Amino acid sequence: MSATQNIKTIAKRELGEYFSSPLAYVVIVIFLLLIGFFTFSRAGGFFERGQASLDMPFFAWHPWLYLFLVPAVGMRLWAEERRVGTLELLFTMPITAGEAIIGKFLASWIFLAVALVLTFPVVITVNYLGTADNGVILCAYIGSWLMGGAYLAISCITSAITRNQVISFIVSFMICLALVLCGWPPVTDFFTRWDKPWLVNIISSLSVMSHFEWFMKGVLDSRDIIYFLSIIGFSLFTTGVILRSHRAG
């Protein structure tokens, strides 16, 4: 049987599990409520701006909201398998560990896509009120999804490290927070004071913020895409290494 088929089978089961558990619906509802609140309240200032754009009122919140949302989606991926013992079933099936890791990651990434697609009323609203640049909006959505994927892949690692979902949640929250903050102006300003521009450059280029900003502006740069994909690739590889080291004992 081919690898794609194995990945599809694993992903299908995982997705089914998402939508049969209350956690998924809770996460989606909270995400939609929060993003709606931030966009349309004074905080996002969608109406106050008087512009038919979504970057500042809507997409700028994503890196922050994902800090809670994505670790919650990813925390059970491996922690639960290890706790219940189904990991032993999965890894004695005729599939490779890579297929299982990719399959499970894809399922959670698709789940994230569903949550993102459900924000469509915001897009309808902005198009109804003015003439929005839907190309820019689509580009920002792609960036948001890639960023979510990077967070998710990090959650995969933390989920593989521990059997405890809460620990997994907190650790991946912290790692993602660090990735966000190192490009956040208050933090980069702090490093600017050292008067070492190259250091500021390195630190801020590690941040999801500096890469996501280009997507928000409607710029689809291959370097930004590669940035997110390499975080995903590296994290999934690390997940594999960790899962193997558990078994090696």
Next chain:
Amino acid sequence: MIKVDNLSKAFGPKVAVNHISFTVERGEVLGFLGPNGAGKSTTMRMLTGFIPPTEGKISVGGFDMLANPIAAKRLIGYLPENAPAYADMTVWGFLNFIAEVRGLRGEEKKRAVHRAVEMCFLEAVLHQSVDTLSKGYRHRTCFAQSIIHDPDVLVLDEPTDGLDPNQKHEVRGLIRRMGERKAIIFSTHILEEVEAACSRAIIIDRGQIVANGTPDELKRRSEQSGVVLLVVREASGKAVQERLAGLAQARRTAIVKEENGRVWARVYPRGEMPDGDLARAVSQAANGWTLEELHTEVGRLDDVFRSITLSDVSTKSGTNESKS
């Protein structure tokens, strides 16, 4: 079908499995016996490719588990200890998932799931989610999972754990029937199970194989094996002792008790001899007494198991004491 060669596993400084070798052919049911923590589960986990061995080789159906794990795993059905299953799935959904991972599709998959459900009596709970099942049903669900692709090799870690006596009987029958066409290894610490289902048994203790043979062979290693027990009336213990001590076939005679003019005695055989020889000699010697009972004991696996796995422990704790 299964060939294990010099297999070892160490977790840090702790050696869980220590250079064990054995083979299982098609048509054999191998019972894996041993006290808790003897290394049974660790061996099975290595056998099924879940954990890599520290040393040694495993080959399943000619495929090396380390070099060609996918091909080897395809031949194996595995029931892990504690029968894990995805809690949020229904029994039907779970079995379909496993069938798909096993590469079954369409009509073939439907037939495989149906057959496994039928063999494990799961019709009643088919659309219930796994976490609402009783322990027995959950166990059977996981068992169904292991036979869904009709594997040539079955590895079952305590397959009757948590089942009621009827279900135990059912599962043992199932194992015995399937054992005619497959190579099966199952672990247990219930000794009657070995007699009921196994064609061969291995006793493993602290990571090493301490006995390997058919249940009958193992039983013969018992202290009690071949002992003739007799009960006679109207004779004194002393007379019985004297007359039986003269037998060439007897190593030793022990009077168990004397009560109301009856004597209970045990006669221990001298070395190996054909079945019934000692009993015949004893009955001839008993000529003149009223013989109430006479039978040859076959030996019990319990005794063998205990004498093999306990003797080492006591010597070990003895050395510990002398050290401290």
